[in-house]
Amino acid sequence: MSGITNLSRRAALMGLGAGTFILAGGLGLAVGPGALAEDAPKKYGGDAMPGGVKDDPRLFVALAADGTLTILCHRAEMGQGVRTSWAMVIADEMDADWAKVKVDQAPGDEARYGNQNTDGSRSMRHHFQALRRIGAAARQMLAQAAASQWGVPVAEVTVDHHSLVHAASGRRLGFGEVAAAAAALPVPARETLVFKDPAKFRYIGRGDVGLVDGFDITTGRATYGIDVRRDNMLYAVVARPPVHGGKLGHYNVDEALQVPGVLKVVVLNTAPLPSGFLPKGGLAVVAENTWAALKGREKLKVTWEDGPNASYDSAAYRAELEAAARAPGQVVRNVGDVDGALKSAAKHVTAEYYIPHLAQAPMEPPAAAAQVTGDKCEIWGSTQAPQTTRETVAKVLSIPPENVTVHQTLVGGGFGRKSKPDYIAEAALLSRAMDGRPVKLTFTRTDDLHHGFLHTVSVERLEGGLDAKGKPVAWLHRTVAPSIGATFTAGVKHEGASELGMGAVNTPWIVPNLRVENPEAESHTRIGWFRSVSNIPHAFAVQSFVAELAEAAGRDPKDFLLDLIGPARQINPADLSDSWNYNEDPVAYAYDTGRLRGVVERAAREAGWGKPLPKGQGRGIAAHRSFASYAAAVVQVDVDAQGKLTIPRVDIAFDCGPVINPDRVRAQLEGAVTQGVSLATLGEISFKAGQVQQDNFDTYQVTRIEAAPKDIRVHLMPAPKYDAPLGGVGEPGVPPIAPALLNAVFAATGKRIRSLPIRDQLRA
């Protein structure tokens, strides 16, 4: 353990009891196996994130004298169940009684709690071992306190479900009874921690724990950002420039101000491009309630100066992407001689795939409340990124980030949209404009669709060569898509390492000649993260094309896929030209083709692959590694004579390493399957004259209950020991769904759909 620091924070600390001090350090550095001796060791995983990973029990655990155990969760809860799973791990490792556990939510403070950026399927992947250390340290402190009280060696004290036991004397103390004494003890050093025998886990890996927010959610008591109410609070909506990069022209607010309840119309400045996380500017209507604000906004008279993206048109842009995909581009991976192999191949197969922009469209639209007091700002909001929020709010208010307090509410769906705090910055600016009164800013659904950070749009062109026996000899993939990087940096025209590493460069195929190219694409709107990000277009194209090659080779698609994956082996992602690997250690998190094979074989077996189906039905298979996990799906479709598509069944096999909360892993995969179906069948955001063409759920359709797969079967691969590396869970279920679905449509109908969404392409 290290020294005492920053006592000023004591008052707000969730310590084990009064009079505790705060530890700093003790985190250590994860030494990457591949690091060069003369360099600082490269950090991976949670240690490489801003703020790193903290494992001090005094930050996360508070035990009251009555035994109530309060566990602080510092990750955003947006439906992945992290508040439940997080507390489960600490409680189990402490040997605490779940019935006595409460969960509190940490404010945004990365210096203190470690990284809070809840995206990238990282919460458990980065924090599971730290949570065990927290629980183990707290348990050992409690045992030591009991030993001291009894005057016996700590080795004679056992911990038993919220109690300390001295078997020899038959004495027993509840956790709460020694809480204060335990709090006064030093935190045990990491190397002295003894972890619970996993065979004795009550909660971890068992999945029979109810959601900690289940009661509040089912009774309407759960508070999301949009639900925040503060004394004296005002309500606002903003009219924003309809074209990205546009700004306010002429305007007249007189009629808006006549609407009863409207108090003020505020001009918000437009940030210059690239605008990153900053708001788009426009005119804000501030009122006594949301309804008045909405009515006031309708009465604004505004003309906009559209700026450089006024001609963004999705049809024309698609043609540009296709042209780019048909010419050589920047080579991002090259093995052998693809051109020569394609020329001499017995069969040469070419296919182009199109995946449009998508909007995350979380059911809770972006919303937050803010109150500015002097040079300080308090935020109540649903955000995936409290630290980004602090920095962005600080920037627009010109105050230090430490002066921004972020109270994290439940997030009513994120899917990547709420990693961007533009809406929270708007709320902060409006509170300042209203002389420090709290202001709640709400996006309508139209605002959400028109002013999003959209999933990219892409054309993926693939060419493959087969020899006379149907063996693949050449693979050429050109991926063309505007990059998320362009949202933050001027002039970015290529996909970044993280985008290319999402299934474009890092295919493990047994093909002697393989090249991946990334021609240029210019961005004309705000591109951002959408659940599973670039894995969507890459997996759709790659896994569709594998099935197309199988068809050309006259092979079963599953067998062909397994041959392409080849034998089980551990591949350093760098050998696949993937320098990123989700920022995980390339050795501990090698590309394991055995695991990819494993999920393919499991999904196929469970789905009854190869068993006959009625006419009009078909099965498709696809597999994909993302976020350090492996997923394979078999989708079964039924297409009737009119071309109506239904999905009787989906089997998804999943290997994320150790499974912490099986119920939530299953839930994430159930949701990922239907979200994959949704984007494949219905999802499209398109532009005309620089403006989004979809206004609400009538034109931006998402899957509803009647079109969701009737029977989703999740097959979790047997989990290895709990010290094995964890993969991500929230996102990796999505990528294989669209290609498996379209491969199934082909199997059922002979029709190969390469342009998403399907919409009415199957209609007779």
Next chain:
Amino acid sequence: MITFTLNGQAQRFEGDPEMPLLWYLRDVQGLTGTKFGCGEALCGACTVHADGAPIRSCQTTLGDLSGVAVTTIEGLSPDGMHPVQVAWRELNVAQCGYCQAGQIMSAAALLKDTPHPSDEAIDDAMSGNICRCATYPRIRAAIKRAAGEVHRKTASSGSAK
């Protein structure tokens, strides 16, 4: 002046009769369990009961409510133990949870009229409620579970057929 009841309490409203019930509930009454999702009756997040029938509160104005008994998620049961709520918790239906109040209100209305709904009846009744986390399989299972519970309770009370 408009008079109606809200979760059993008499209400007198003298403001703009065009105000949607949704914003009255959320901003005026502070009943934030009823959610805003689309504002155009496309997503069901704002579903409440009007005289027991499911309605979209974003498209129902206060002027429509004269003499109507409105029930929101907060008033569905005094203790959160409505069979639909219980089934929802037993099956851990919720992911983000944002749409679930609307889902529960639609499901509760369905079961009142159709104690043992078929899959098709569930689809019909629930089609207006979007869940972007796509908890649909568990919604379906929870409705069926609650249907069993409703049936058992009715049978054991001796008031059923």
